[in-house]
Amino acid sequence: MITILASIFVFGIIVFIHELGHFIAAKLCRMRVDEFAIGFGPALYKQQKGETLYSIRMIPLGGYNKIAGMDPSEPIDERSFLSKPVWQRFIVIAAGATFNFLLAIVIFFGVFATVGSMQPSNEPIIGRIVNGSPAEAAHFEINDRITSIDGKPVTVWGDITKNLEGTAGRVIPIVVERNGETQEKAVIPMKAETGVSVIGINPTSISQSYSIGEASVQSVVVTRDILRDMLTGLWTMITGKTAAEVSGPIGVAQMAGQIAQAGFVYLLQFTAILSLNLGVINLLPIPVLDGGHLIMLLIEGITRRRMPPRVLQYIQMAGLTILLLIFIYATTHDISRL
Numbered sequence: 001m002i003t004i005l006a007s008i009f010v011f012g013i014i015v016f017i018h019e020l021g022h023f024i025a026a027k028l029c030r031m032r033v034d035e036f037a038i039g040f041g042p043a044l045y046k047q048q049k050g051e052t053l054y055s056i057r058m059i060p061l062g063g064y065n066k067i068a069g070m071d072p073s074e075p076i077d078e079r080s081f082l083s084k085p086v087w088q089r090f091i092v093i094a095a096g097a098t099f100n101f102l103l104a105i106v107i108f109f110g111v112f113a114t115v116g117s118m119q120p121s122n123e124p125i126i127g128r129i130v131n132g133s134p135a136e137a138a139h140f141e142i143n144d145r146i147t148s149i150d151g152k153p154v155t156v157w158g159d160i161t162k163n164l165e166g167t168a169g170r171v172i173p174i175v176v177e178r179n180g181e182t183q184e185k186a187v188i189p190m191k192a193e194t195g196v197s198v199i200g201i202n203p204t205s206i207s208q209s210y211s212i213g214e215a216s217v218q219s220v221v222v223t224r225d226i227l228r229d230m231l232t233g234l235w236t237m238i239t240g241k242t243a244a245e246v247s248g249p250i251g252v253a254q255m256a257g258q259i260a261q262a263g264f265v266y267l268l269q270f271t272a273i274l275s276l277n278l279g280v281i282n283l284l285p286i287p288v289l290d291g292g293h294l295i296m297l298l299i300e301g302i303t304r305r306r307m308p309p310r311v312l313q314y315i316q317m318a319g320l321t322i323l324l325l326i327f328i329y330a331t332t333h334d335i336s337r338l
Contacts, residue, residue, distance in 0.1 A: 003257025006267060010256045011060050012038065014100060014275040018282070019063040021099030022092060026067050029088040032079040035066035067092070072309050086301040093293045100279035101223065107272035108219035113212055115265055118205040124154045126176075126201045128262060133200020138185045140201065144176040157203050161196065164189050168197040226273060230280050286322055287315045 016038055026033050032051055037043075039057035046055035069080020076083050081092070111117070121127070124146045129135050146154045149163035150172040168191040175184050189197040210218055252274065259270045283291040292315075300306055307315075 002260050003253055006256040006260035007253040008060050009267070010252070010271045010274060013271055014103065014278050015039075015060070015063045017099050017103045017275065018096040018278060019065055021095035021097075022065045022067075024099075025092040025095035026065065026081075029084055029092055030079060031081055031084060031088075031092065032068040033065055034068055035064075037066070038063040040064075082306075086297055090294060090297045090301075093290050093297065094283075096290055097279035097282045100275045100282070101227075103275045104223050104226075104272040104279075105219045107268050107275075108222050109215050111265055111268055112210045112215035112218050116207045116209040117218070118207055118265070120157070120202075121204045121206050122156050122158070123204065124157050124160060125204050127204030128202040130200035130202075130258075131261070133198075134187050134190055135199045135201045138174075138187045138199075140176065140185065140199075141178060143204075144178050146174060146176050147182070148173075148175040150174075160201075164197040164199065166197065174199075223272075223276065226276055227280065230276065234280070287318055288320055 019036065019038065023033055023036050034051070035053040035055060037055045037057055039060045040062055041058040043055045043057050046053055048054075067081045068074065069076050069082045072082065074080070081089060126135070126140060126142055126144045126146070129140055129142065146160060148154055149160065150167060152159075152163040154160055154163060167189045169188065171186050171188050173184050174187050175182060177183075187199055189199050192198045256267065256270065260267045282289050283294070285291045285295045287296075296307060296315075
């Protein structure tokens, strides 16, 4: 249940903000928006206000704005998308990703201004135990201090990873201090996807508080750093320097559920990161995505000629094929990890 609610919360917010960006930009450019929808499939709720139908639909994995005149086959009037100059259409298409970036800044600002930032402690004290992990099976508890692993001393958190190296699959003794008493646990570490041996624990966190001004600056800095890391990681995957690690809706839902168990603040930060991810992905130069539309608008602006409908149809079909293949790969990868 937590996974379902967390997934609806995360997907709902980032999709709503993305579509809200398109909606506001379209209205400011005096385009007619026939429908503003969150989700796909049958409508759970809908209400007509003015010229726009607002709806919430059954499948919360997307959304859309039905802007008049985006389809070349539709009748065109002065408020249609295609009747507007290229620069206005460019703003409307780019507004979705822009709002996703702004959402991340706002979330980080709210978190930093209210609870500060949580930094992992270097003390070898357990702050969280993963459900179904070797640590849970061995009855470790929150606030246990690990003093040795397999006979090797532990003084800082980094010693845990170092001492667990090569221990996956065999029984090892781990000594902890609990309420002033020493206890020895028999644990069988497991091998993570990265190849390292783990027992399923996380360190405690140290809170660092910020003033309003510091939170404002820090939220922009953190957003910039995450975007830079995302773009770097994307480039290394494209160039083949690293393996393509892609998560689909199933994988994201699993992560949302796990993070929600750690606390609402962590779920908010996950939402901010996922919002940045959605913004970056939408700006990729793939037909059907916003980035593909922007490229075609740039070409139209330079050549001053609109792309022929038949050519546009072929390009969109190619884009849909690419997205379908990525979706199948990501979903298969998610299912294999269940």
